[in-house]
Amino acid sequence: MNAIDFCYTNFQDHHWEEWIASGVDREIITLNVKSLEGTTPYEYLIYSPKISRRNDGRLRDRDLKKYRHIEHGGWWCSGIDPLDEYNPMMWGCFKPDKPRRDPSKINKYIKYEHPYKEATRAFFLQVSNAAWALVSRYSGIEVKSEDWKHPWGFWYWVWRKNVPIVIVEGAKKAACLLTAGYAAIAIPGVNAGYRTPKDEDGNIIGKPFLVPDLKHFATPYRRVTICFDHDKKPETVQRVRTAIKRMGKLLAVEG
Incomplete structure (x- = not known):
C-alpha cells in the first residue's frame, strides 16, 4: 500500500472527491486535509481557554447547541506555523457537512467554522516535493540540497529566499495555486x-x-500578489477593493 492509499483512509469519499474536483494535487490534500465526525471536531474547534465552561469542565448549553451540527462530520484543513518553527499549526478550518444558519443574515449558512474564541490565522499548507519544484521553476529561485534537507521545509525556503507569494481567500484556493506552482498563502476572509x-x-x-x-x-x-474572487455585487466589490487597498498599503510599509 502506498502513502496516498494509506492517507486516503482519513477521508470520506465525498470530501476527497470535493478536493480532487477542485484540481488539487493528491499529496497536498493528504498532507493538509482530513475527514472528521462525531465528537472529534470539538477537539479541533473548541479548545480555547477563553471559552466559558461549567464547573465540571463541560461546555455551556448555549455553545453545545451552537456547535451540535459539527457532529454530523465534515473536513478539516490546517497547515504549518511559520511563527512556531514551522511545526503543525493548531488553528485551521472545518467545513461541516451540515452547516448552521448565520444568525446575522437571512437564508444564509456559515460555510466554514474556525476555532471558537481564537484569533484567525493564515494557512501555510504543506506541499509535495513536486509542487515545491514547480514553485522553484516558475519563480526562478533554486532549491538547493540544503533546502530539501532542512527540517523546516518549503515555507522556510519561501521566507528565506524571498520567493514571490500570492495571498488568496480560502485554503482550497491556496491548495490549487500551490498545485499550479505558486507559493500561495490563504486567509479566511478578505479582511x-x-x-x-x-x-x-x-x-x-x-x-x-x-x-x-x-x-x-x-x-x-x-x-506579493493579492488575488481575491471577482464579484458582481457592488457592495462586495467595494468591500474587496477596500480590503486589498488596506492590506496592500500595510504590506508595502513593512516591505
Missing part, C-alpha cells in the same frame, strides 16, 4: 490579513496592522 484595534463597544481606537503571519513574510523586495 483577515489585517486587524483594526477596537474597544469593547466596537469603536476604532488605533490604526490597522498586519496579522503576524503575513508580517513575517512582508520582507523587503518580495513580490
